[in-house]
Amino acid sequence: MTDTPLHLAKRELQRLLTSPKVWIGVLAVGLIAGLSGPFGTIDHLSPLPRLIYWILLSASAFFIGSGVGTFAHCALRPRLPDLVATLVAGLCVGIVLTAILAAINREIFGISPLDPEHLLGTFANVGVISLIVTLAFVAFDRLDETPDDTPQTPRPADALLRRLPPEKRGPLLSLSATDHYVEVTTPNGSDLVLMRLSDAIELATGVDGLQVHRSHWVARAAVAGPRRENGRLMLRLTDGRDIPVSRTYVSAVKDAGLIPE
Incomplete structure (x- = not known):
């Protein structure tokens, strides 16, 4: 774009x-x-x-x-x-x-x-x-x-999810960079947030996930399994989307148990 x-x-x-x-x-x-x-x-x-x-x-x-x-x-x-x-x-x-x-x-x-x-x-x-x-x-x-300092246990990625419309909030599935925006996706839909991917990933602390591409982060619970498309390694998510895995992150994805050795 x-x-x-x-x-x-x-x-x-x-x-x-x-x-x-x-x-x-x-x-x-x-x-x-x-x-x-x-x-x-x-x-x-x-x-x-x-x-x-x-x-x-x-x-x-x-x-x-x-x-x-x-x-x-x-x-x-x-x-x-x-x-x-x-x-x-x-x-x-x-x-x-x-x-x-x-x-x-x-x-x-x-x-x-x-x-x-x-x-x-x-x-x-x-x-x-x-x-x-x-x-x-x-x-x-x-x-x-800003993290919540109250004694209540904060929900994972709560600071990030508050930026979404209430009807689209839910368990975090993926983060994808597009221009200066990050597409934040949950089971209830996705929305664009004006911020850097690195900042969004930092706000997602507490969610078990990892970066798999310079433009993509996924939650481990959202990964249904690996697949290949024209020789490229992809991760099929539970909502049916495919997220590419770049060579830089293949080792990390293997260590996370998301693809076979």
Whole structure:
């Protein structure tokens, strides 16, 4: 697949657009803002136009901001420390959303998008919000990866499985790298998580499994048996998929008892 920031941004945007939970959240924010009428909109717009204004603004800000943020972060991450790349990405989101909001306000309120005072005021609000939201997402990711220190026994790969939709969580079957994503598969389905395979494998600590290819990890309980396809060694999983075994990992797979000596 094409491993470019634009490709990854499109993929992330597609994932968000098809998520009912994301749409519920976006509509909820739009409705709350439409009813409360912040930033003077309650004085300038009647209830129905105000609701439409804030719902459209919330949706465009979230989805466009997510696409811009993912693109900027993926483009900058190889060149900058992760936190710096995240902050710069948040700043880029703020600039783009300021331009969009200025264009919308021009059509609705007749405010010139070239008015320096209006632009600076808008960017001060939108830019700060974008940075805070970006940092919050990073903090949530860090918390998801932090082991639970409570006396309860943590479930294997719990920090990784929390990143999946609830209906797809279950015993871990395999991890497969694709671009900057990892396809996490359980008996209830699979989903893409934006992270490195090595980080996903680390979060899978506690699950009896091993890496069998530079792009694949499997749980031992998920392996039904070995097979060969055009001379290539494959592992047939319990869900019917075949995972390739590269030469580098053949010895480890044999030591694990997954293929005969």
